[in-house]
Amino acid sequence: MSLQIENLKVYYRTLAGDVQALDGVTFDIADGEIMGLAGESGCGKSTLGNSLISLTGRMRYVEGTVTLDSTELPIWDFGDMNHHRFKDLSIIPQYAMSALNPTRKIGRMTGELLESRGMKHKEFIPELKRRFELVGLSEDVLGMYPIELSGGMKQRVVMVVSTLLDPSLLIADEITSALDVSTQKAVAEMLVEFRERGFVKSMIVITHDISILYQVADTILVMYAGKLAEKASAETIINSPRHPYTRLLISSLPEVGVTYSGKRLTGIAGTPPALLHPPEGCRFRDRCPFAYEKCLEEPPFVEVDPGHFTACWKEI
Amino acid sequence: MSGHGNDSRGNGEAGLIKLENVSKIYSTGTFGGKAITAIRDVSFEVQPGEVMSVIGESGSGKSTIGKMILRLSPITQGVIRFGGTDISTLKRKALKEYRREVQGVFQDPFSSYNPIFKADRVFSMIKSEFFPGMSGPEWRNKIGLALEAVTLDPTQVLNKYPHQLSGGQLQRLLIARALLLDIQFLVADEIISMLDASTRIDVLNLLADLKGRGLGIMFITHDLSLGNYISEKTVILRRGLIVEMGATGKVFGNPTHPYTKMLLASVPQLHRKWEEIADELKVSETVLLDREAAAKKAYETVSEILAPDADDSVLVETEPDHLVRFSPEEAREIEPAALAGKTA
Numbered sequence: 093m094s095l096q097i098e099n100l101k102v103y104y105r106t107l108a109g110d111v112q113a114l115d116g117v118t119f120d121i122a123d124g125e126i127m128g129l130a131g132e133s134g135c136g137k138s139t140l141g142n143s144l145i146s147l148t149g150r151m152r153y154v155e156g157t158v159t160l161d162s163t164e165l166p167i168w169d170f171g172d173m174n175h176h177r178f179k180d181l182s183i184i185p186q187y188a189m190s191a192l193n194p195t196r197k198i199g200r201m202t203g204e205l206l207e208s209r210g211m212k213h214k215e216f217i218p219e220l221k222r223r224f225e226l227v228g229l230s231e232d233v234l235g236m237y238p239i240e241l242s243g244g245m246k247q248r249v250v251m252v253v254s255t256l257l258d259p260s261l262l263i264a265d266e267i268t269s270a271l272d273v274s275t276q277k278a279v280a281e282m283l284v285e286f287r288e289r290g291f292v293k294s295m296i297v298i299t300h301d302i303s304i305l306y307q308v309a310d311t312i313l314v315m316y317a318g319k320l321a322e323k324a325s326a327e328t329i330i331n332s333p334r335h336p337y338t339r340l341l342i343s344s345l346p347e348v349g350v351t352y353s354g355k356r357l358t359g360i361a362g363t364p365p366a367l368l369h370p371p372e373g374c375r376f377r378d379r380c381p382f383a384y385e386k387c388l389e390e391p392p393f394v395e396v397d398p399g400h401f402t403a404c405w406k407e408i
Numbered sequence: 409m410s411g412h413g414n415d416s417r418g419n420g421e422a423g424l425i426k427l428e429n430v431s432k433i434y435s436t437g438t439f440g441g442k443a444i445t446a447i448r449d450v451s452f453e454v455q456p457g458e459v460m461s462v463i464g465e466s467g468s469g470k471s472t473i474g475k476m477i478l479r480l481s482p483i484t485q486g487v488i489r490f491g492g493t494d495i496s497t498l499k500r501k502a503l504k505e506y507r508r509e510v511q512g513v514f515q516d517p518f519s520s521y522n523p524i525f526k527a528d529r530v531f532s533m534i535k536s537e538f539f540p541g542m543s544g545p546e547w548r549n550k551i552g553l554a555l556e557a558v559t560l561d562p563t564q565v566l567n568k569y570p571h572q573l574s575g576g577q578l579q580r581l582l583i584a585r586a587l588l589l590d591i592q593f594l595v596a597d598e599i600i601s602m603l604d605a606s607t608r609i610d611v612l613n614l615l616a617d618l619k620g621r622g623l624g625i626m627f628i629t630h631d632l633s634l635g636n637y638i639s640e641k642t643v644i645l646r647r648g649l650i651v652e653m654g655a656t657g658k659v660f661g662n663p664t665h666p667y668t669k670m671l672l673a674s675v676p677q678l679h680r681k682w683e684e685i686a687d688e689l690k691v692s693e694t695v696l697l698d699r700e701a702a703a704k705k706a707y708e709t710v711s712e713i714l715a716p717d718a719d720d721s722v723l724v725e726t727e728p729d730h731l732v733r734f735s736p737e738e739a740r741e742i743e744p745a746a747l748a749g750k751t752a
Contacts, residue, residue, distance in 0.1 A: 132606060133604055272466055273465065273631075273632070273671060273674045273675050273676075274670060274671065274674040276674070276676070277676070280676075281682075300604065300605060301605075301676065302605070303676040303677060303678045304676045306677075306678055306681075307676045307681060307682055330678055330679065340606070341606055342678070345605060345609075345633075346609065346612070346633045346634055346636070346637035347679070348632055348633045348660060348672065348677060349636065349660070350636070350637055351636060351638075351656070351657075352612075352637050352638050356613065357609045358609065359606050359607050359608070359609040359610040359613075360607070363574055
């Protein structure tokens with residue numbers, strides 16, 4: 093197991109109280125697994141990704157353990173995590189295009205980053221150039237300022253720099269969302285290639301676009317309102333989902349070939365609950381067409397088929 | 409909302425909105441010294457009760473067309489007609505009348521509202537601008553009808569601030585705002601790309617229902633599956649040029665231009681992997697992203713990898729209701745007579 097997360101809870105402090113954005117999630121990622129993490133905005137998917145890297149000011153670690161390659165990560169301790177960030181786990185942030193320091197040339201910025209981790213910049217230059225070439229950037233980029241690069245080039249720079257130390261786990265947060273369909277495809281395929289070449293061992297790919305995950309991910313984890321809804325292989329999630337939320341979500345997505353006059357799709361009525369004071373029991377209850385009395389209790393996230401986990405009383 | 413569709417403007421051969429050889433050149437640079445051609449010689453028309461998808465990647469000029477139709481941006485060359493009238497000649501009163509009938513809804517619902525005011529202020533602004541004489545109860549009734557048309561519950565959305573509403577609700581409020589006017593044509597520019605998957609289909613269905621009332625819609629999107637779902641006609645734009653257009657079923661069912669094929673092969677689909685689609689469409693590897701070669705030239709979008717369409721390329725009708733752009737040589741092989749129908 094590359095990554096094991098046990099009952100992780102991370103809340104946001106607000107004046108009105110704690111927002112329970114990540115409320116007890118437990119799952120594993122195997123070595124070499126690309127796990128897609130899907131869900132609507134506000135479901136806690138980015139909170140999960142960010143909390144593994146760094147807890148920002150308003151995020152509060154409540155409980156739970158994160159184990160990466162048999163080492164427990166001190167995610168509540170910003171300073172201690174410095175020993176792990178970049179080396180053991182790394183992130184490509186949602187706005188990769190604004191992640192670069194505008195006052196430093198790319199080469200110098202990379203050097204500072206490496207030296208802050210006690211590495212010699214020079215030793216990495218050949219490897220850096222090789223990887224830039226792989227994603228189609230010339231080595232001249234090292235001598236350029238971020239402003240001289242286009243958005244897509246900056247994104248590729250961030251991808252290479254984030255993975256330079258061959259981290260065990262890479263978190264890619266919505267990196268394809270702002271791109272055109274064709275560029276999206278190229279970036280998604282690049283992620284898979286990074287794994288094939290061993291630049292990263294396992295990956296969490298966070299996106300709201302489940303069809304991208306079907307193309308690149310081995311497994312898909314669906315979140316809803318701060319809880320896990322379902323995890324299974326990509327094939328299973330798309331073709332035979334068991335949680336009502338996943339089922340309704342998949343059936344609401346238009347595909348090339350599906351037309352309004354031929355097959356009218358429907359969305360899911362209602363909105364996700366506010367996480368400041370989330371309801372007891374299953375959080376999808378109010379929008380779920382199959383809800384019954386049992387749903388007032390919280391459903392456990394259990395394995396219903398080998399490798400297929402879901403949190404729904406109807407499926408247990 | 410009265411008089412939809414059977415208005416004298418909305419009928420006949422003229423079409424509701426008609427673009428005739430429209431071009432748009434933006435001048436940029438310090439003293440406007442550089443010219444960027446955003447739209448080149450675009451012609452199409454939309455009938456009442458019809459949804460036309462305009463599909464393209466960033467920089468293809470799809471939003472520019474919307475802005476020109478809404479009179480938010482002047483037209484460099486060519487004519488846009490609404491019910492036969494050249495819209496660039498409209499002034500003052502006539503322009504206000506035009507705005508009564510042609511409205512737009514844009515991508516980001518959160519930035520379309522002023523966060524300081526309540527969201528329903530967009531309605532009161534319509535009242536003061538267009539219906540100053542209407543009585544309170546009559547106006548409230550009108551709002552009720554418009555909200556009903558977009559399936560919103562008045563108690564949930566009126567008297568609320570934008571941050572209290574979801575993106576889907578805000579977007580539907582903007583459509584309701586347009587419906588308060590005697591709207592006949594709606595420019596919907598990427599209106600659902602910022603919404604969550606579980607609610608976006610509802611907004612899409614809403615648009616499809618509105619066309620049943622005789623509304624003409626221009627649906628601007630980069631997402632082919634959404635365009636395919638809702639529209640009767642599709643226009644594929646690339647660098648300001650129409651490369652393929654016609655009935656949606658034909659454009660998607662029998663994609664002919666390499667760029668259309670490439671787009672279709674890049675859309676992530678739910679039940680088919682990329683490789684299968686590429687095989688099916690017979691998109692060669694050179695057409696698909698040859699990453700290393702492409703990147704050396706710092707291409708941003710794949711549209712730049714395919715050779716650009718030459719200036720003398722022409723749109724040829726390959727089958728009824730299906731036009732594809734070819735170079736003059738290819739066009740001659742396909743259909744010598746088709747050159748007579750050359751647009752331009």
